[in-house]
Amino acid sequence: MAGMCFGTTQEPPVRRGRERLRRVLAVAFLATLLAAPVLAEAPRAPTVDPDSVLRITFLDVGQADAVLIQAPGGRTALVDAGRDNIVPLLRRFGVSEIDLLVATHPHADHIGGMAGVIAAFPVRFYMDNGEPHTTQTYRRLLAALDARPEITYLEASPRTLTLGEVEIDVLPLLPRGTADHNDRSVTLLVRFGEFRAFLSGDSEVRQLTHLMNQGAVREVALLKAPHHGSDNGFTREFLNAARPRVVVISVGRNSYGHPRPAALRAYEASGATVFRTDWHGHVSVQGRESGDYDVSFGREVGAVVVFDD
Numbered sequence: 001m002a003g004m005c006f007g008t009t010q011e012p013p014v015r016r017g018r019e020r021l022r023r024v025l026a027v028a029f030l031a032t033l034l035a036a037p038v039l040a041e042a043p044r045a046p047t048v049d050p051d052s053v054l055r056i057t058f059l060d061v062g063q064a065d066a067v068l069i070q071a072p073g074g075r076t077a078l079v080d081a082g083r084d085n086i087v088p089l090l091r092r093f094g095v096s097e098i099d100l101l102v103a104t105h106p107h108a109d110h111i112g113g114m115a116g117v118i119a120a121f122p123v124r125f126y127m128d129n130g131e132p133h134t135t136q137t138y139r140r141l142l143a144a145l146d147a148r149p150e151i152t153y154l155e156a157s158p159r160t161l162t163l164g165e166v167e168i169d170v171l172p173l174l175p176r177g178t179a180d181h182n183d184r185s186v187t188l189l190v191r192f193g194e195f196r197a198f199l200s201g202d203s204e205v206r207q208l209t210h211l212m213n214q215g216a217v218r219e220v221a222l223l224k225a226p227h228h229g230s231d232n233g234f235t236r237e238f239l240n241a242a243r244p245r246v247v248v249i250s251v252g253r254n255s256y257g258h259p260r261p262a263a264l265r266a267y268e269a270s271g272a273t274v275f276r277t278d279w280h281g282h283v284s285v286q287g288r289e290s291g292d293y294d295v296s297f298g299r300e301v302g303a304v305v306v307f308d309d
């Protein structure tokens with residue numbers, strides 16, 4: 001089931017990562033070099049207490065976004081739902097209900113799978129940017145919500161939500177009608193003690209600048225690369241403020257050239273180590289209250305193990 005290879009002396013440049021992260025990355029780096037990773041050693045069972053870990057998993061859903069947040073104690077949020085049906089994948093990750101479902105913006109690569117999710121799982125809260133769209137995919141999502149009146153709707157306005165011990169800040173949006181869908185992506189700062197993650201949807205330069213001007217960008221351990229690693233998904237000022245240690249790019253086969261070389265260079269220049277779902281499969285970051293974290297990944301759900309000893 002697993003496709004991991006343990007043990008290599010070759011390490012990618014990591015300027016600010018912790019020792020444990022370096023070991024993880026050594027594994028990650030080697031795995032990217034292997035067309036068919038070899039299982040050299042049985043994967044170890046996670047040694048961390050799952051109740052004390054916030055797990056944020058970037059699901060490998062091709063050129064699309066689906067980010068699963070599993071808080072200590074079992075509360076669950078899903079930010080975007082891919083382009084296609086992700087229900088079986090969510091079940092394999094242990095999802096049986098969703099406390100908070102977020103559509104960052106109504107493009108098909110973010111909401112295509114959402115109607116299926118709403119039909120398949122109990123959902124407590126649904127949040128979006130309040131801006132309608134004209135597509136069939138969006139209408140299908142609305143119909144799914146209409147069929148589940150017990151779901152509480154939240155428009156994304158600045159507020160802090162709690163997901164068990166995890167706090168999620170909803171960051172300020174540009175006013176409705178003043179920006180295109182990407183630049184009105186719902187952006188979230190996920191906090192668990194000292195561990196912080198920034199989830200960005202498809203934000204482009206204008207929204208990132210807006211967030212900077214609002215003082216809403218803080219230093220984070222983890223950044224979801226805005227807009228699939230597009231040229232317009234970063235600014236130097238934003239990266240200087242966020243100073244991410246890990247950047248995850250949710251990306252698949254595409255005609256846009258995502259991730260763009262300039263974006264990759266900017267992430268690496270910021271000192272971050274980059275993971276991408278097209279290379280690493282599902283990428284999971286386990287954050288602890290201390291701010292410490294691990295990264296694991298794999299194409300098979302069973303292969304996503306915590307690298308820790």
Ligand SMILES: [Zn+2]
Nearest residue numbers: 107109110202
């Ligand atoms: Zn997108």
